[in-house]
Amino acid sequence: MSLNPSKIRGDFPIFQRKINNNPLIYFDNAATTQKPIQVIDSIKNFYEKYNANVHRAVYSLSQEATELYEDSREKIAKFINAEPSEIIFTRGTTEAINLIAYSWGLDNLKQNDEILLTEMEHHSNLIPWEIISKRTEAITKYVKINENSTINLKDFENKLSTKTKIVSISHVSNVTGVINDIKNISKITHENNSLILIDGAQSVPHMKVDVKELDIDFLAFSAHKMLGPTGIGALYCKKKNFETMGPFQGGGEMIKNVNFNSKIQKPEIQWNSPPWKFEAGTPNIAGSIGFMEAVKYLDSIGIEKVSSYEKDLTKYALNRIKECKKTIVYGPLDTSIKCGIISFNVQGLSSHDVALFADTFGIMIRSGYHCAQPLHQVIKLQSSARASFYIYNTIEEIDRFVEVLKEIEQF
Numbered sequence: 001m002s003l004n005p006s007k008i009r010g011d012f013p014i015f016q017r018k019i020n021n022n023p024l025i026y027f028d029n030a031a032t033t034q035k036p037i038q039v040i041d042s043i044k045n046f047y048e049k050y051n052a053n054v055h056r057a058v059y060s061l062s063q064e065a066t067e068l069y070e071d072s073r074e075k076i077a078k079f080i081n082a083e084p085s086e087i088i089f090t091r092g093t094t095e096a097i098n099l100i101a102y103s104w105g106l107d108n109l110k111q112n113d114e115i116l117l118t119e120m121e122h123h124s125n126l127i128p129w130e131i132i133s134k135r136t137e138a139i140t141k142y143v144k145i146n147e148n149s150t151i152n153l154k155d156f157e158n159k160l161s162t163k164t165k166i167v168s169i170s171h172v173s174n175v176t177g178v179i180n181d182i183k184n185i186s187k188i189t190h191e192n193n194s195l196i197l198i199d200g201a202q203s204v205p206h207m208k209v210d211v212k213e214l215d216i217d218f219l220a221f222s223a224h225k226m227l228g229p230t231g232i233g234a235l236y237c238k239k240k241n242f243e244t245m246g247p248f249q250g251g252g253e254m255i256k257n258v259n260f261n262s263k264i265q266k267p268e269i270q271w272n273s274p275p276w277k278f279e280a281g282t283p284n285i286a287g288s289i290g291f292m293e294a295v296k297y298l299d300s301i302g303i304e305k306v307s308s309y310e311k312d313l314t315k316y317a318l319n320r321i322k323e324c325k326k327t328i329v330y331g332p333l334d335t336s337i338k339c340g341i342i343s344f345n346v347q348g349l350s351s352h353d354v355a356l357f358a359d360t361f362g363i364m365i366r367s368g369y370h371c372a373q374p375l376h377q378v379i380k381l382q383s384s385a386r387a388s389f390y391i392y393n394t395i396e397e398i399d400r401f402v403e404v405l406k407e408i409e410q411f
C-alpha cells in the first residue's frame, strides 16, 4: 500500500464516532468526504483571528483576510497547474457549470447551435445546459456509452459537428467510476473548433489533473469532495475564454465603476477584471481557507499516491466482491480506466434496503440513482447501491463490508 491510512485516520475526528454501536465505515466519498482536523482548525482560526471582509477595506484585518483569500486561489490554481487569475471561486461544481452555461452560453449560443453532452452526466452537467438550450434554442445532444459504460468514441465523433459549440463532459463518472480519456476527447474537440468543459467533481480529488496537459477550456470541481468544506468550489477558465463571457451575477466586487450618468439617468457600469468579475458579493472567505488547507493536506501526501492507494483498494474490493454471488457490479472492472467508485445491486433487494442494512453495521453507502438518472435508465436500472473510497479507508473496512454484504445476500 502506497500510503499510511492509520496515520491519516488519526487526523479525522469523525472516525472516533460509532454508528449503531459499530465503528464508522464511511464509503460515501463520492457524495462528500470527511474533513481532517487541519481543515477544521483553519476555519476556526480564520474566524478567531482574521475575520473581516475582503477586497474592500484599507485596515489591516481586511488586508490579512484578503491575503488569505488570494493565497487560497493561488494554492488551488497550482494544484491543477493553472494561473491564479484563471480560478473563480464558486459554491461548488454545480455553480461552476451553471456559471459557464449562463455567462458563456447566453452570450455565445444561438438557435441550432449544439451542446454535446454524454449519457453518463451527473444532473449538474445536464440540467444547466437543458435550461440554456431552451433559452437560446441551441440543441443538446448526448453521446452514447458502450456496454461497459465507457464513452462511445465513435458516437462522440459522429455527433461532433460544425454546429457543436461546446462539449461538456465528466472526467470520472460518479456512478461507474469510469475515467474518460479527456486528453484525447479535448484534442478531437479543439480540432473541431469547439470548447470543452470538464466536470472534475470526481477526478480532481482523486488524480493528477493538469489543465495545461489536458488542454481544456473549463474545469469545475468542489472542495467538499476533496477534504474541504461544503459551499465552496472552483471554476478554472482558460484566460482567453474570459473575453467571450458576460458577468454571471451582479453585485459588489464584480464591478470596477458604477458611474451615475445624470444625462441618461442611469449608471454606466465597468466590470471588474476576471476572475473577480465573476465573484459577485461577499465570497465564502472561510471556505476558501478551508479549501486551501485541504489542498495542502492532499499535497502533503501527493496526489499520485492518493490515486494509486485508491486503485489498490478498488482492485481489492472488486476481487473480494466476487465472493458475493448475488451481487452485480456495474461498469468496468479494470482499474486502469476506473476510479474508486463501485456501484452494485444485490439481487432481489432494493438499493435502499442494502444501504439501510449496511447502516445497521455502521457502514455508510449511497443508494438511489446518484443524481445520474439518465445513466441508470440507459443501463436499465431503477437504482444502485454505491461504495466509494478515499485515503482514510482501509482493506480491513472492505473485508468487513464484504462480510456484511454476504449477510445482506441472505436477507
Ligand SMILES: Cc1ncc(COP(=O)(O)O)c(C=O)c1O
Binding pocket: 030, 031, 091, 092, 093, 094, 095, 122, 124, 125, 170, 172, 173, 174, 199, 201, 202, 222, 371
Ligand atoms: C460527477 C459530478 N458532477 C457534479 C456534482 C455536483 O457537485 P456539487 O454538489 O458539489 O456541486 C457531483 C456530485 O456528486 C458529481 O459527482
